[in-house]
Amino acid sequence: MVRKSHIQTTINDEAVEFLCEPRQSLLEVLRDELHLTGAKEGCNNGNCGACSVILDGRLVNSCLVLGVETEGKSVETIEGLAEPDKLHPIQDAFLENAALQCGICTPGFIMSAKALLDNNPNPTEHEIRYWLAGNLCRCTGYDKIVRAVLDAAAAT
Amino acid sequence: MSEKKEYKVIGTRPIRHDGVDKVTGRAIYGADFQITGLLHGRVLRSPHAHARIVSIDTSRAEAHPGVKGVVTAQDLPAAEDKMADLGEGPVNLKYLCDNILASDKALYKGHAIAAVAATNPHIAEEACELIDVEYEVLPPVLEVRQAMEPDAPILHEHLTTSSLGDTEDKPTNIASHLQHKKGDIEKGFADAEVVIERDFVTGTVHQGYIEPHNATAHYNQDGQLTVWCSTQGAFTVREQLAEILQYPVSKIKVVPLEIGGGFGGKINVYIKPVAALLAKKTGKPVKVLMNRADVFEGTGPTPASYITIKIGAKKDGKITAAQTSLAFEAGAYPGSPVGAGAMCVFAPYNIENVLIDGYDVVLNKPKSAPYRAPGATNAAFGTETVVDELAETLNIDPLEIRLMNGAKEGDRRPDGPVYPRIGFIETLEAAKEHPHYTSSNGKKYHGRGIASGFWFNIGLESSVTINVNPDGTVNLVEGSTDIGGTRASIAMQAAEVLGIPAESVNPAVVDTNSIGYTAVTGGSRTTYATGYAAYEAAQDVVKQMKVRAAKLWEVDEDNVQFADGEFSSINGKEEQMSFRDLSGKLSQTGGPVVGRATMDPAGAGGAFATHVVDVEVDVETGKVEILRYTATQDAGKAIHPSYVEGQIQGGVVQGIGWALNEEYIYNDEGEMTNASFLDYRMPTCLDLPMIDTVIVEVPNPGHPYGVRGVGEVPIVPPPAAIANAIYDAIGIRMTELPMSPDRLLKALGKI
Numbered sequence: 001m002v003r004k005s006h007i008q009t010t011i012n013d014e015a016v017e018f019l020c021e022p023r024q025s026l027l028e029v030l031r032d033e034l035h036l037t038g039a040k041e042g043c044n045n046g047n048c049g050a051c052s053v054i055l056d057g058r059l060v061n062s063c064l065v066l067g068v069e070t071e072g073k074s075v076e077t078i079e080g081l082a083e084p085d086k087l088h089p090i091q092d093a094f095l096e097n098a099a100l101q102c103g104i105c106t107p108g109f110i111m112s113a114k115a116l117l118d119n120n121p122n123p124t125e126h127e128i129r130y131w132l133a134g135n136l137c138r139c140t141g142y143d144k145i146v147r148a149v150l151d152a153a154a155a156t
Numbered sequence: 157m158s159e160k161k162e163y164k165v166i167g168t169r170p171i172r173h174d175g176v177d178k179v180t181g182r183a184i185y186g187a188d189f190q191i192t193g194l195l196h197g198r199v200l201r202s203p204h205a206h207a208r209i210v211s212i213d214t215s216r217a218e219a220h221p222g223v224k225g226v227v228t229a230q231d232l233p234a235a236e237d238k239m240a241d242l243g244e245g246p247v248n249l250k251y252l253c254d255n256i257l258a259s260d261k262a263l264y265k266g267h268a269i270a271a272v273a274a275t276n277p278h279i280a281e282e283a284c285e286l287i288d289v290e291y292e293v294l295p296p297v298l299e300v301r302q303a304m305e306p307d308a309p310i311l312h313e314h315l316t317t318s319s320l321g322d323t324e325d326k327p328t329n330i331a332s333h334l335q336h337k338k339g340d341i342e343k344g345f346a347d348a349e350v351v352i353e354r355d356f357v358t359g360t361v362h363q364g365y366i367e368p369h370n371a372t373a374h375y376n377q378d379g380q381l382t383v384w385c386s387t388q389g390a391f392t393v394r395e396q397l398a399e400i401l402q403y404p405v406s407k408i409k410v411v412p413l414e415i416g417g418g419f420g421g422k423i424n425v426y427i428k429p430v431a432a433l434l435a436k437k438t439g440k441p442v443k444v445l446m447n448r449a450d451v452f453e454g455t456g457p458t459p460a461s462y463i464t465i466k467i468g469a470k471k472d473g474k475i476t477a478a479q480t481s482l483a484f485e486a487g488a489y490p491g492s493p494v495g496a497g498a499m500c501v502f503a504p505y506n507i508e509n510v511l512i513d514g515y516d517v518v519l520n521k522p523k524s525a526p527y528r529a530p531g532a533t534n535a536a537f538g539t540e541t542v543v544d545e546l547a548e549t550l551n552i553d554p555l556e557i558r559l560m561n562g563a564k565e566g567d568r569r570p571d572g573p574v575y576p577r578i579g580f581i582e583t584l585e586a587a588k589e590h591p592h593y594t595s596s597n598g599k600k601y602h603g604r605g606i607a608s609g610f611w612f613n614i615g616l617e618s619s620v621t622i623n624v625n626p627d628g629t630v631n632l633v634e635g636s637t638d639i640g641g642t643r644a645s646i647a648m649q650a651a652e653v654l655g656i657p658a659e660s661v662n663p664a665v666v667d668t669n670s671i672g673y674t675a676v677t678g679g680s681r682t683t684y685a686t687g688y689a690a691y692e693a694a695q696d697v698v699k700q701m702k703v704r705a706a707k708l709w710e711v712d713e714d715n716v717q718f719a720d721g722e723f724s725s726i727n728g729k730e731e732q733m734s735f736r737d738l739s740g741k742l743s744q745t746g747g748p749v750v751g752r753a754t755m756d757p758a759g760a761g762g763a764f765a766t767h768v769v770d771v772e773v774d775v776e777t778g779k780v781e782i783l784r785y786t787a788t789q790d791a792g793k794a795i796h797p798s799y800v801e802g803q804i805q806g807g808v809v810q811g812i813g814w815a816l817n818e819e820y821i822y823n824d825e826g827e828m829t830n831a832s833f834l835d836y837r838m839p840t841c842l843d844l845p846m847i848d849t850v851i852v853e854v855p856n857p858g859h860p861y862g863v864r865g866v867g868e869v870p871i872v873p874p875p876a877a878i879a880n881a882i883y884d885a886i887g888i889r890m891t892e893l894p895m896s897p898d899r900l901l902k903a904l905g906k907i
Contacts (some may be wrong), residue, residue: 005394013624021278023278024704031187035190036181037181037184037185037187037188038180038181038182039181040185040187040366040367040416041187041368042367042368042416042448042735043448043832044447044448044834045448045832045833045834047448047832047833047834048366048448048616048833050366055358057398069835077178077181077183078180078181080180081178081180087176087179087511088179091176091179091180092520094175094179095171095172095175095176095179097798098169098172098641098796098798098799099180100175101181101413101417101639101640101641101799101802101803101806102238102365102366102367102414102416102417102418102639103174103178103179103183103414103416104366104367104414104415104416104417105184105366105416106178106179107179107181110179113313114794128841129842130842132220132840132841132842133841133842134840135572135840135841136805136833136838136840137366137368137841138363138364138366138419138804138810139417139640139806139839140419140802140805140806140809140810141802141805141806141807141809141810141844141847142809142840142841142844143805143837143844143846143847144798144802144805144806145841146841147848154832
């Protein structure tokens, strides 16, 4: 067995420690070690964006980050977005716009949209399309997703 | 029929019931499932497109630390060469089993050979590389016309052509030949004043769902097999497992978890029986996941095809004859959707004289699987391009020629059925009146194209039970995988009957032990057929609750009526009680009320769509930009319009990908060279404009609210509409899919 590393990090504002093999990606750690299964594996090579999380304020594909790289850093995942009694405005906008069908890409899109709106609170439609081009959705044709992000921007 | 009827719930846009779980990451999809003691499985796949398997030695893999079990085709029960009915038509059991784990031959790169269960997925992957397989490599055949040649490499030594009821005795790759005839084709062409005949080629494309296939299986000590997975149909998984494993359905429970897209590609099983075999061998629960390359190389693409279309017409545009030959790639085993393609190819038009020939051809690619209106998009690419050329030749507006020839109620489709009330003409009229079609589009290298499409939709079996809660809400139990909002569209139909808000219905999709048989979420059937069952189950609730009201009011049952959520008595004694209040009195009046219904409705009613697209062609790079897209479609009655629009938009964009970029690219050895989302390029949001939709509502006489299936037909018109727009932009008819930059540049004579 490969010797595991002991990692101390912050996930969704909580101090978290975990053991992981050096070869395990952050996505594997989130899903298999920490049971945060909101980030999804669609391709495992950075092409679909279903595993998008925010690492120290920057949007990343968690399948392309190693678990050990999160030592001392801060990770935001879909599980940390809503408040106990209230959804995040992006989540509300996705529901109101029917911006999801199967929903597998939804956590990744919402995290990408959050990273966008954190940096650019009033994006144009083109800026939204440019920013979200790293997230694949096969169900919706993107129309309602783009509208949801426009609505979320207007609401915040 | 209820064309003008006012509804309280139907036609509104409530938040879907499973929405919060899906935007918070809490929804449990197949790969998210966890259970104590779980092992992880991985599959070893053939590196060769065509090879005889000489030997498999698993001893090194078994000895690898952490490995708990290895399985090969030897672990499957011996498959008989017999036909099994698995809900979507008969399937040859040997072929079905060989596609799970190859026994004697590997028939495509990616064909499953063996599988390993280990304490973690990395160890399972390592162990797969320690399985020693000796192959005798054979020449592959990768293109449908080549596979039909008499001297082509043969995939199955026992496969002979079944042609129009006769079987030939020589081994071949042509599994079957079908034919539909209507009228007198020779006379039809003799009567024509213009005849256009063209050949078309379409590439191999994948459904492209974002969630890879997954399965977790466990055998209890008492022999009960449980499989947790994402699937379009838990019951078809149960049936396939029962056949493949030769195990009774009563000992198999399939638990459907949330599904991350399917589009037809998650009906056939692949790794579910493998997980079961590994679970049996190890005595532990085993989770098997595919990676993306496995999905491309090991699961159903939709077939490439070679199509000829010949259409003749009078000078006034009236079509007199239409003939086609459809040759579809089935992949490694028979069963392409050529039959469906043949049903759809000329379906939008009322043509007196028709001849349709279809060929199902095996070759060294993954066994094809359904993909959204399977076969219809290939066929429409040919027909709708030729109809456009016909209109141009005769100097008739492309919508007018379709209006002139379009099928209506009472017309007979070339394969037999006579249309009930359908809405094709209405989709054409909606397109004609749309500001998109009436806008100008005259810039250089800009073009506009239109095309139409048909999909027949299906009914099949569905079961629903409704349990009434004391607070006036109901729990609705169903067996239809919710792949895009059908919990909502089914719940809304029950809510409409009961006169309660959509939010007062709690829908649950349950396992195969907990609901009556329900067929797959496919064929655009779920909102139609399971919705119909929900309607009937709600009617059953009303019937039972009328009895309770009668008891309370001491009147005859026949004197209780129900309307707008209120029970009331007639004939003298004035009493009134809401559904909610009566729900609170069930325990005093005889106990719980459970409504139930099962349905196998026959009147699915066909769906038609007409699309208008504007493109710009970059003649330097060959890239085609979609500038504007409008899709009109007959939905019968849109239960939840947002999700109907979503189905249309999603189908359109899949069609755009099929038209412009997507294809399996093979090398001469039969290896797919682009098995990743980077190289198999599906549309991103940056590639697209907003997709405008127009929902036309011509109620389906086969459903109480007039519902027609909406999911599939929107993928049918886009490739032809875009080809027609490219012609309008640069004057070149594209007859090969995808119309990728390299093909455009070749057509433009630039490379």
